[in-house]
Amino acid sequence: MIQLHDKFFKPFISEKEIQQAVQRIADKVAEDYKGQTPIFVGVLNGSFMFVADFLKAYQHPCEVSFVKLSSYQGLTSTGIVETLLDLPDNIEGRSVIILEDIIDTGRTLKELVHLFSNTNVKEFKIASLFYKSEVYNGEYAIDYFGIEIPDRFIVGYGLDYNELGRNLKEVYELNQKHMINLVLFGKPGAGKGTQAEFLKEQYNLKHISTGDLFRFNMKNNTELGQLAKSYMDKGDLVPDEVTIKMLQEDVEKNPDASGFIFDGFPRTTAQAEALDTFLATKGMKIDATIALEANDEILIQRLLERGKVSGRSDDQDEDKIRNRFDEYNQKTAPLKDFYEAQGKFHSVNGIGAIDEITMRLGKVIEEL
Ligand code: AMP
Numbered sequence: 001m002i003q004l005h006d007k008f009f010k011p012f013i014s015e016k017e018i019q020q021a022v023q024r025i026a027d028k029v030a031e032d033y034k035g036q037t038p039i040f041v042g043v044l045n046g047s048f049m050f051v052a053d054f055l056k057a058y059q060h061p062c063e064v065s066f067v068k069l070s071s072y073q074g075l076t077s078t079g080i081v082e083t084l085l086d087l088p089d090n091i092e093g094r095s096v097i098i099l100e101d102i103i104d105t106g107r108t109l110k111e112l113v114h115l116f117s118n119t120n121v122k123e124f125k126i127a128s129l130f131y132k133s134e135v136y137n138g139e140y141a142i143d144y145f146g147i148e149i150p151d152r153f154i155v156g157y158g159l160d161y162n163e164l165g166r167n168l169k170e171v172y173e174l175n176q177k178h179m180i181n182l183v184l185f186g187k188p189g190a191g192k193g194t195q196a197e198f199l200k201e202q203y204n205l206k207h208i209s210t211g212d213l214f215r216f217n218m219k220n221n222t223e224l225g226q227l228a229k230s231y232m233d234k235g236d237l238v239p240d241e242v243t244i245k246m247l248q249e250d251v252e253k254n255p256d257a258s259g260f261i262f263d264g265f266p267r268t269t270a271q272a273e274a275l276d277t278f279l280a281t282k283g284m285k286i287d288a289t290i291a292l293e294a295n296d297e298i299l300i301q302r303l304l305e306r307g308k309v310s311g312r313s314d315d316q317d318e319d320k321i322r323n324r325f326d327e328y329n330q331k332t333a334p335l336k337d338f339y340e341a342q343g344k345f346h347s348v349n350g351i352g353a354i355d356e357i358t359m360r361l362g363k364v365i366e367e368l
Contacts (some may be wrong), residue, residue, distance in 0.1 A: 001283055002172060004164040007157055008283035009172035012291055013147060018129070018171065021146030022050065025127055026146055028058035029097060035128055037061040038095040039088070043112065044068040045166070049158040050129045051353045054099060063090075069108050076333035086334055094122045100128040101158045103145070106137040122318065130154070130171075144267065152176075175283055176191075180205060180259035181366065183266065185335065186292035189299035189306070189333035190350050191357060192263045198358045199261055202363065206257040208250050210243055210265040235314050237331060244274045252277070262286075267332045271341075287368050289339040290361055292350030296325060 001008050028337070040058075043068050044086040055064060059107045065088040098112055109126065116124050127144035134151045136142075140306035141261040156168030165172070181201055185193040193209055214232060217225030223247065231238045247265050250253045254260075266272035269357045279285050294302075300321055307315030 001175060002165075002168075002205070003283070004155060004161045007161060008175040009161075009165070010175050011170060012173040013149075013155060013157075013171035015169045017147065018169075019053065019142060019290065021129060022053045023057045025129070025146050025155075029127065030058060030060055032059070033095065033097075036095060037063065038097050038099050039063045039091055040096045040099050041064060042066045042090070042099045043101070043108070046158045046160070047129075048100050049166075050101050053100050056138055065091075067112070068166065069111055077217055087115055089319070093336075094124050095123040095125070095286065096121045097125045097127055097143075100126065102130040102132070103128040103136055103142060104132050104156070104322045107134050109140060117349075129157075144207070179284055180256075180368065181262070181279065181284060181286050182365070183262045183286055183289040184258070184264075184292065185289050185332075185339075187296070187299055187328050188304040188321065190292040190294050191302075191354070192292060193363055194354060195358060196263045198354075198364070199361060202358075203259065205259040205261050205262060206254050207261045208247065208265070209263040210247060210267075211248060213246055214238060233313060235320040235327065237327050240268055240270045240274070243267075244271055244278075247271075247275070248278050251282075266335060269331075269334055269338060272335050282320075286339075286342075286344060288346055289335070289344050290346045290348055290364055291336065292357070293347055294350040298351060299325075 001010050003009075040051065040054070040062055042064065044047065045068070051064065051066075053060070060090075067087055090274055096116065097257060100109070101113075103126075110338040112126075121142050125143040126140065128142055130147040131142060131148050132151050133148050145255040152175040153161070154171050155165035155172040155174075159171070160166045161174075182205070184196055186192055193212070195207065196207045196337070199205060211257065214225065218229050218232070219225070224242070228238045237243075241266065247262075251260065261276070266275050276286065299319060302319070303315045303321050306312070336345055346364045348364060350356065350357060
């Protein structure tokens with residue numbers, strides 16, 4: 001995966017496939033123009049690499065020239081095609097073959113045909129390395145094309161995303177993965193785990209609870225579990241480096257997830273920063289942080305009730321619960337500002353029936 005500006009792109013067409021396609025077009029044109037001297041006209045900027053490789057593959061008499069048109073801004077065709085560099089003036093009575101990097105909707109092509117319609121060329125043909133048959137309006141015949149591609153945004157081999165990526169030797173496509181990554185935020189007992197169970201079904205997300213991961217490791221008496229135990233037993237936070245590493249490993253175990261619910265993570269600013277940095281390396285980001293709000297007295301009652309069933313020692317002792325709240329107030333609460341500054345913080349009333357609260361959360365998610 002590579003990054004250009006704010007977007008991520010993944011490999012799509014290899015250098016070898018491109019070179020073979022260029023060679024195929026050159027061979028076909030050579031066959032059709034035996035004994036003639038055609039003029040190849042490259043359409044700038046995108047076609048410069050294709051033109052160069054095409055000419056290397058076309059070792060017969062020919063001339064070359066360029067026109068410059070432009071219709072893309074960002075990821076979508078604007079429909080505005082400007083002529084920035086006009087036709088060569090020696091084309092009267094000649095066979096002209098346009099060399100395009102890609103034929104998309106056909107708007108640029110229409111403009112090209114219009115340009116040539118005012119000239120007295122003997123013959124006018126179109127060769128395009130890439131061709132999006134699904135979206136092409138079909139107005140003119142494409143005489144030669146290299147590789148037919150689906151309607152995806154591609155970069156590389158002359159093609160750009162806002163001017164970056166033209167120098168890539170292979171073609172990449174936009175990584176279109178639509179993920180939802182949520183942070184469930186709130187004090188112990190706020191209902192993060194309960195709500196995550198519903199949301200993960202509803203939105204097909206992977207639920208990662210650092211508390212559950214630690215408890216799993218404790219139960220299995222792993223090295224990580226032994227390390228976390230002393231902190232968890234007192235209601236203290238486990239050191240950041242341990243928690244961050246564990247979280248990252250768990251995300252990496254799920255490369256095909258359509259999104260994550262982070263529950264109980266991040267709990268410190270260092271964890272939030274590490275999460276952002278880590279997700280960015282994967283082309284991912286947090287979409288929203290949703291806080292479940294409830295007051296301390298209600299939470300203490302909930303946790304003591306839960307402690308009776310779950311057997312969690314940190315839920316059975318009011319002092320430990322209060323210590324967890326202190327940890328939250330000191331270390332976790334500042335994250336509200338962190339996510340507010342990114343415009344990602346949402347607050348939901350966490351008191352009421354479970355399904356009512358799920359609906360409140362759903363409303364926030366639907367509006368993202
Ligand atoms: P929880 O199940 O989320 O209430 O977490 C239970 C305990 O696990 C916490 O009191 C901490 O000791 C530890 N823990 C869970 N998540 C984290 C985290 N993100 N950072 C540090 N410690 C954590």
